[in-house]
Amino acid sequence: MEINGVTIDNTYAEAFPTWIARVIITAVTEEYALKAATEATGFATSAIGCPCEAGIEGVLEPDETPDKRPGVSILVCASKKKLKEQVVERLAECVLTSATTAVFNGLPNAEEKIAVKLHFFGDGYEYQKEVGGRKCWVIPIMEGEYIGEEEFGIVKGVAGGNFFVMGENQMAALMGAQAASDAIQAVCGVITSFPGGIVASGSKVGSNKYKFMVASTNEKYCPTIREKVPDSKVPAGIKAVYEIVIDGLDEKAVAEAMAKGIRAAVTVPGVKFISAGNFGGTLGPYKIELSKIL
Amino acid sequence: MEINGVTIDNTYAEAFPTWIARVIITAVTEEYALKAATEATGFATSAIGCPCEAGIEGVLEPDETPDKRPGVSILVCASKKKLKEQVVERLAECVLTSATTAVFNGLPNAEEKIAVKLHFFGDGYEYQKEVGGRKCWVIPIMEGEYIGEEEFGIVKGVAGGNFFVMGENQMAALMGAQAASDAIQAVCGVITSFPGGIVASGSKVGSNKYKFMVASTNEKYCPTIREKVPDSKVPAGIKAVYEIVIDGLDEKAVAEAMAKGIRAAVTVPGVKFISAGNFGGTLGPYKIELSKIL
């Protein structure tokens, strides 16, 4: 299959389940909501070495938030046990401390819930209040009052949706990946947790040489050692490969993000080949075939 | 003491020692260096609930970096034991994965060093190379090659330098804090680890009511409960208080940041009072008096 002269590999992305919470952060202006969301979703690229995966889902208009202020929606992804701890810590350290922020449950209809009890921080001065139909706690703080819901819906979502952008040189592949990342920002229900939405160093599980490593470079996709790796999957003429990794609320959202991202990447001159990563079905139950979604 | 009509409290900021590493992150353009640095310093506001404190120290010109590319300098602050683990994890998960990045030791003259061995990720394909006089490892990755030093100097620095910006209303205090944060960005050797450099919810150690809490709201500085707290320290007419918290390589840099920040804050209309936080000398050995640094 070809789009815009770029070959689309006949393969699929393999993805796996994850638990996800969605937090709506509002603030006096969009800038302050973004500052809080950026800090709260930092150090959260990959569950391999970070305590969770997290990212900004999108910016919300005042009309779309419970307190009618500008907002940002974030997704936090982890195992069920770690998810609660991470939402608590990230809201406590990165959002409660941010200027003018309030937080609301972004999945009010989810069947499962986690409790995120920040109100003890009020040391007895806290009280309850309804804001936009939501039951919130108000905590007196130095800037005035912090307002937050303390029950957050969680759903079983999909992690590890992905595709590879390959280019005739590094800058072409990078701009292709950037165009893909830009396009995915508009998709509802997904995040790309890596820096700028782009992965420069995809990994395989474990290591052939160093047994203490839980993950190591995916040598089959490394262009500079193409001649040294017998079963290299780097096509002829490819000098750089970037991976876009997507977590989302459901398979449909992840597939939509993959499709939009790929269609954007192939508009960039020098992008030559699109593929996706899988482990032959051993990792996860979701198989998202490139040919079906495009 | 008064500057620009704003009262400067006759008090001092109490600060304490911390171990600090400085990492130079370079990339093909400033934008990609900033993306990596932002992710690597996220979820790192306060050692109370985050695994470390971290922030962006400044942007570096190509002339100032070992590989002559645009760069960003970050500081990571923690106990000596945690520092090594955090630098390893944050570089492995947030910088090695970022597009086009390389990392270099930002404290080459420090006596103490930590080892940050990422090269095992190369699974045997890695090799050594000198870049800009630095001994680096080159790791084949999907985008090409990642280059990084693996020995980082660490120094005993100063954490918790701080001052309070108080305003006649919340927006005046917030813009005063923002002007302070802007001014501090130009100071070498310091970071402000909270979101946007501003703390909305300063805390005290422990809690009066909830014994399981390690920290709780600093009720003496909370304007909305001024009448309920017998020994409130909120001056009459103050409606909001923001704290600027500064970590730095030494006391001099922290004091310079405090001075520049305060002088910027008092230019903002509606800022009325500047103070600083201390615990009567029980917390740390550094006492930075406002009257001496201004």
Place this chain on the structure above:
Amino acid sequence: MEINGVTIDNTYAEAFPTWIARVIITAVTEEYALKAATEATGFATSAIGCPCEAGIEGVLEPDETPDKRPGVSILVCASKKKLKEQVVERLAECVLTSATTAVFNGLPNAEEKIAVKLHFFGDGYEYQKEVGGRKCWVIPIMEGEYIGEEEFGIVKGVAGGNFFVMGENQMAALMGAQAASDAIQAVCGVITSFPGGIVASGSKVGSNKYKFMVASTNEKYCPTIREKVPDSKVPAGIKAVYEIVIDGLDEKAVAEAMAKGIRAAVTVPGVKFISAGNFGGTLGPYKIELSKIL
């Protein structure tokens, strides 16, 4: 009328007709589309002293643009004669010169059209090509090829929609205006042409003292001279007034932007009063009453 405790003045904004062109600028990534759009809409705040009024209407997903790349939509507003000249000059100097850009007509269904013939720049090497169903010219340039439509629809729109955000001090009013500007960014069909969408120095037609001035400070709304101006319209307790000025494709879009902006402004603490500017109906045919749109 009151919203959120803020008084809404019983008045209307007076607006007047203007001709408007909408240009879709696409580029390899959103960043480069924004750079071109920012330059092309600069020096275009007010028709009083700038050659036109212009601004960014919004960011477009790849799906929404003719060449399926990230895009930005801008509006350019002027008299019919000046409009053609300004669209030609701004596209020629600020977009054709920008990296990777293409331009498309954003009002394909408009009855009236203007010709924007940039293809002569190709010096004979230019040629025609269809892109996304649009008849374009391709011009060989140093970066490769520039692609652009040369016929742009224009419509009779509405200029000068406005409201005033008044605060108990300057920072409260400024953040109220900023929240309004943020909210208006999400409205389709409008721009706010002033820097950051906010006007600090609203004007009246002519001058009482200096007959050579075509416009001068609107002294009735200047808080610092409230006591000197006999018929000052600054309410008691107001220390700062910002104006939000909106141009749009039709009255409905302008009214929607005013409503969203006002509803956002009143969420900001310290904002006390909302009003709007009119000239008793002498200036323009549109009267947008605050009480009706809210």
Place this chain on the structure above:
Amino acid sequence: MEINGVTIDNTYAEAFPTWIARVIITAVTEEYALKAATEATGFATSAIGCPCEAGIEGVLEPDETPDKRPGVSILVCASKKKLKEQVVERLAECVLTSATTAVFNGLPNAEEKIAVKLHFFGDGYEYQKEVGGRKCWVIPIMEGEYIGEEEFGIVKGVAGGNFFVMGENQMAALMGAQAASDAIQAVCGVITSFPGGIVASGSKVGSNKYKFMVASTNEKYCPTIREKVPDSKVPAGIKAVYEIVIDGLDEKAVAEAMAKGIRAAVTVPGVKFISAGNFGGTLGPYKIELSKIL
């Protein structure tokens, strides 16, 4: 000559004189200073079709500005006659109207001065005041008071300093140009007036085919028509050329910017050739040889 494996052409950039004013814009925070500066320097890429050339020279710390607030320095370049008109219009329409701004003369030691009399806008309510040792006018406006100097030094500077970044494909050349633009931002005394500091469509004076055109595509540097243009200067294997154009206060600053820019560009993979534009010495008195400055 080669740097980093990239060929540096044995040629020179030809530049010519221009008059320049430097305006210091301050505001309550850096963000608002930047918003005003961006609007004031828009639609100002090239003197061919824009009323002037203008750009942001750099960000200033509070310590470096007369009123001790965050600031941005801009340069405005034009013929002496046009310069006065353009500084007046751009300050009146884009800075006086911006939130919280003040303006100061950035060339206080220049022998020649221009008068920029905005105080008539005050309609008689204006008054004089000294700020930071500068004689200013204070104008009552809706947000409070605008403060500005009205005498600006101007100097005979250098326009049209330039170099070409050529790449094996478009994205490599673009990122090379971007790295150059990033590096030049740190140089004092210069601006790059084109969008993002990069020119995609360099031009020649006049046109061979269309006699009514004052400028047209520089076909000798257009890669897509390399085979059609007999004396093409596009080296073999080059697919894209970007030009960086620099205006500066003197030849030394322009040469420094060129050197820093070129050294940054050659670090980008896929950049293959650096050259510069000249007209055989017919255009201007300045000849900046690449081999001498590197």
